[in-house]
Amino acid sequence: MGVRPETEMTTYDVYAKNCPTRLVLDRLADKWALLVLNRLREEPVRFNQLRRDIEGVSQKVLTQTLRNLERDGLIRRQIFPTVPVTVEYSLTPLGQTLTRTVAALAHWAEENIDAVLTAQQTFDASRASHAHLR
Amino acid sequence: MGVRPETEMTTYDVYAKNCPTRLVLDRLADKWALLVLNRLREEPVRFNQLRRDIEGVSQKVLTQTLRNLERDGLIRRQIFPTVPVTVEYSLTPLGQTLTRTVAALAHWAEENIDAVLTAQQTFDASRASHAHLR
């Protein structure tokens, strides 16, 4: 990356309305994007394989998600002129630095799902008992 | 966490359509939720303070976000009968285990924003040069 002047480094603030970091966070705050990144962490995957692996995603939305991630430089799209055509998606080096964090998020979800479900039940039960107040 | 039978531990799969971990990931895949969690990492914050700190969030959406996070057991809502009423939001222990990861995500965004913006420009320029093909 080379030497970079520190001009305005401190002005980046995720809480600020027009800060570009917000744009990045918006992009990452997408369940399909997170799932795609996490899936690609293991290996390069083809379009229809992704479509099959990630249950519930429609063709259109998967295309959009992949296009966005590609635009952000997080994944790479490679076309192989086989028959029928093969399109392989893989992580860029930049994407790889991110997926460690994404993997941690997915891991957290799998680890703490029980606690979350319990909390939800407690919350809902509490709400139900107060229902007459509404 | 104590001893826990390993029954069906391996059945949790974020890629599966109806897996509960998907629900958690969906909840986390929300830019306002991430921003709120990250803000609460520092200290307990009151409703209107959050509203002011997180630029661009509307009252309605902030309320919904907080309610969801509370339901998931990630944040706690405390009412102090002052005048006017004080409502303070803080992280639960469960929420704290998560925010380390959330913070890493926000940190990544601030660190790599330049690379992402550059990638976007390259991508858009490439698209523009191929525009005549469309």
Added chain:
DNA sequence: GGCACCTAGTACCTATTGGAAACCAACCTA
């Protein structure tokens, strides 16, 4: 020749989201 496969692009329509603003409740102050 027709059909299937793979990776899309695009159009149409509907469901959900989200913003703006009004309303509410309690209580203090002027």
Added chain:
DNA sequence: TAGGTTGGTTTCCAATAGGTACTAGGTGCC
């Protein structure tokens, strides 16, 4: 009694997202 403050809820409306389905193109298979 009017007005202000905190922390909401509710209603209305517009924008966006997303699903379905049709189209396409190149090629091997039967």
